[in-house]
Amino acid sequence: MTFARIYSAFAAAYFLSYLYRTANAVISPDLTRELALNPASLGLLTGAYLLAFGLMQIPAGMLLDRFGPRRVEPALLAVAAIGAIWFGLADSLIGLVAARALIGAGVCVCLMAPLKAIAMWYPRERQPSLAGWMMVAGGFGALAATAPLEAALHVTTWRTIFIVLGVATLIVATGIAWLVPDIARSGHPPGFAMQWRGVQQIFRNPRFWWIAPLAGFGMGSFMAVQGLWAVPWMIDVDGMTRAQAADRLLVLGIVIMLGYLAVGLFSSRLSRRGITPQHIFAIGFAMHTAALAAILARAPGSYAWWSLYGMGAAVNVLAFMVLSSGFAKELAARANTALNLLMFTGSFVTQWGIGVIAQISRERLGLDTAGGLQLAFALVLALDALTLVWFAYGWRRHGALVGAAAAA
DSSP states (O other): OOOOHHHHHHHHHHHHHHHHHHHHHHHHHHHHHHOOHHHHHHHHHHHHHHHHHHTTHHHHHHHHHOHHHHHHHHHHHHHHHHHHHHHHHOOOOHHHHHHHHHHHTTTTTTTTHHHHHHHHSSSSHHHHHHHHHHHHHHHHHHHHHHHHHHHTTTTTTTHHHHHHHHHHHHHHHHHHHOOOOOOOOOSSSOOOHHHHHHHHHHOHHHHHHHHHHHHIHHHHHHHHHIIIHHHIIIIISOOOHHHHHHHHHHHHHHHHHHHHHHHHHHHHHHTTTTHHHHHHHHHHHHHHHHHOOOOOOOOOOOHHHHHHHHHHHHGGGGHHHHTTTSSSSGGGHHHHHHHHHHHHHHHHHHHHHHEEEEEEEESOOOOOOOHHHHHHHHHHHHHHHHHHHHHHIIIIIIIIHHHHHHHH
């Protein structure tokens, strides 16, 4: 089984997933103007994707472990296509929220499906690098949702763009069904009751709760900021135009993609030198947290701090490698989707919560939008720091267990 074939089949889907996830950051001024949205409503609208995505993780993981990526992902992508077309046609907040939720539910396995395939078909020592290459496709999706999307809005409307994306999603679903082979399955696959017991086993595992807070909130809050609140911050706090903010997001996306490339190129080599995925994961999120502190302090060098903020989060895929290394291959998708559930739940809560805090700060505390965003970002920074401390605190107990499992 060549990785190129798997990559070509799955990369387009993950590209679209990331594009859908982050597109609202650039179109948020249009949404706010056309629908007269306040910050809380904007956060809810954009976060509906994240909530639906997160809620689908456990059932999607069970389906992936039972039926395999080739059977599951195309069916879900068809749901995403319906949601994208509906999003382009809807003219009410309720309709847009429901459509956005369908998109999130439909793309919920665009990373988990290839990670399942990699876990089934490739040796453990190659998996971090292969996963890193898969993340590169998402990096390109994030890039497409910055300056290129802003440029497209000068030619057509966001509604037309989403309808075109819906058609493209149907084409990608057909490609996966055609190119990806089935995974080897047992003649007597476990029933869903037994699969659910496997899910419970994952949630009872103490190593899961060592990794989950930092991976869940650290990456979740980053997705919330990148996917929506970075542009309002740059416009309202830093005084940029939307075009300037989109350019800054483009640089952020390029840096993230370079981070994914670095994971793909070097993580397996570094592991052979004793620098394991858990080391890279910890270093990345420490850098990520320090950069957010600099952004909040409005330290000179905004481009550099936003770039480091994204570069640090680019190691998030290694959390899945660290987690799944301690579980049997048959549990790989459920372990990864359990962690992904917390990432996207954290992202939804953060994305909506930043909007709620900004609105309450304006209505109750007399702050302007910039002041409300600064208060919300300060709370995000505090929680990022706490989860990083938790991960460091459990290193001695759980880090050795992860290393032993990865070597097994």
